[in-house]
Amino acid sequence: MGFRVVAKDDVTLIEVGGQLIVGNRQLLKEQVLEQLERGDRKFIVDFSKTDYIDSSGLGVLVTLSKKIREHGGQLSLVSLSEDLRTLFELTKLDTLFIFSD
Incomplete structure (x- = not known):
């Protein structure tokens, strides 16, 4: 699976399907940066269909969080499974992101 990017009103929703790994991370980065260049500032990444995230x-x-903040924007993460949420906590990245359910 891949990514689905939907920009509506002032929010860009990114749905991550399957895995976010070294083989597809660049595509996600390019899609988000393209929306950032267009002036989008509020991003929500939906992990409801995500099974796995590797270190890359x-x-x-x-x-992306850093770039978006540099442009005065916000990146929120939603619908993480318990395993993915634990991954962010163990790596201390839970302090860097905004999580919503």
Whole structure:
């Protein structure tokens, strides 16, 4: 699976399907940065259909969060499974992101 990006009103929703790994992280980065260049500032990443995130996937989320904040925006993460939420807590990345259910 891949990514689905839907921009509506002032929010860009990114649905991550399957896995966020080294093989597809660049595509996610490019899609989000493209929306950022268009002026979007509020991003929500939906992980309801995500099974796995590797270290490069975490890294791209950190990079995107930093870029979005530099442009005065916000990146929120929603619908994480218990396992994915634990991953963010164990890596201390839960302090970097906004989580919503």
